[in-house]
Amino acid sequence: MIYQGVLKKMMTENGDTIQYYLDMGVDFLNMNQLLNKEFTISFVKYECLNCHLDKQIYRQGFCKSCFYETPNAGDWIMRPELSKAHLDIEDRDLAYEKQVQLQPHIVYLANSSNVKVGVTRKQQVPTRWIDQGAHEAIEIVEVPNRYLAGITEVALKEHVADKTNWRKMLKNDVEDENLVEWRDKLKQYIPAEALEYYIENNAETNLNFPVAKYPEKPKSLNLIKTPTYQGKLVGVKGQYLIFDDETVFNVRANEGLVVSIEV
Structure with a gap:
């Protein structure tokens, strides 16, 4: 299955183990259900969370002009x-x-x-x-x-x-x-x-996070420099996805990026 949407911080639901949900527009991905599964994430384009234009993200999911204008920033x-x-x-x-x-x-x-x-x-x-x-x-x-x-x-x-x-x-x-x-x-x-x-x-x-394996030397994935990444998801903590090869991806820090995810 291939899902495409603009990244926003994952929604969460507290319980015995925290449940994570990624809003992909018409679909919601329960990230807990993807644990121990391989998936591919690819950068498609930008989409400012305010003006929704394909403009480079400056901070907090906003393009530069919106960052200095919207009351949300x-x-x-x-x-x-x-x-x-x-x-x-x-x-x-x-x-x-x-x-x-x-x-x-x-x-x-x-x-x-x-x-x-x-x-x-x-x-x-x-x-x-x-x-x-x-x-x-x-x-x-x-x-x-x-x-x-x-x-x-x-x-x-x-x-x-x-x-x-x-x-x-x-x-x-x-x-x-x-x-x-x-x-x-x-x-x-x-x-x-x-x-x-x-x-x-x-x-x-x-709070109890859904993590099967913590990284010893976490290395951050930059989707702009590495537009496509494939890995096995082994945990979610904070707003980070944790992969088996110790790669980590901060969803919130990448708000405003349109990505495709293939599971």
């Missing part, structure tokens, strides 16, 4: 502390920014390659943790808007990491941590504006 996306919708101040599209920013947000700790702090909308729990390849995570505060989450993250990342080492995450070179202790230890650094939203009593969430 405002600076506050990557830097929540820059959010201003709560002040009624527009960045690119105030209605959109209010819709996204003025809703409950979670500041969390996740352990993927190390303990890190992050921000996500409440409705994105546990999806955000799955996307990062975290095998355990815990909420620290639940605040009513993105700005408060952002300033909390900025304060906490002075005392804990805010980045994931993707190689270490994929190698599963990770130690279990007591995230309840981490949460309690970091409470003293939460800004005064957000301290009332601190979550006193909660437990870790544990």
Whole structure:
């Protein structure tokens, strides 16, 4: 069977083992069902996720002009502390920014390659943790808007990491941590504006990824430089496909590429 579509981040469903789904337009591929099977993935063309034109992807699935114009790529996306919708101040599209920013947000700790702090909308729990390849995570505060989450993250990342080492995450070179202790230890650094939203009593969430074999030396597949790749899928973690020859492919980092997949 041959499937063709524009890459978007895989959808997930948490359970005893996380289920992954790749949207290929008219078809959905359950990636778990492709484990231990050979398939071929080929680059076809570009398709910007905003204008849908065949233009080279710049960042986050957008062509360069769309990246600097669409409200989906405002600076506050990557830097929540820059959010201003709560002040009624527009960045690119105030209605959109209010819709996204003025809703409950979670500041969390996740352990993927190390303990890190992050921000996500409440409705994105546990999806955000799955996307990062975290095998355990815990909420620290639940605040009513993105700005408060952002300033909390900025304060906490002075005392804990805010980045994931993707190689270490994929190698599963990770130690279990007591995230309840981490949460309690970091409470003293939460800004005064957000301290009332601190979550006193909660437990870790544990996540189980469908991986039969972790790579010892993961090497990243670049579909632009290597337009066709064939391999046996042995795992999915975060937004990465893991192949038997230790090749890994970051689906989310390749959003906006139209690919064909032959199974």
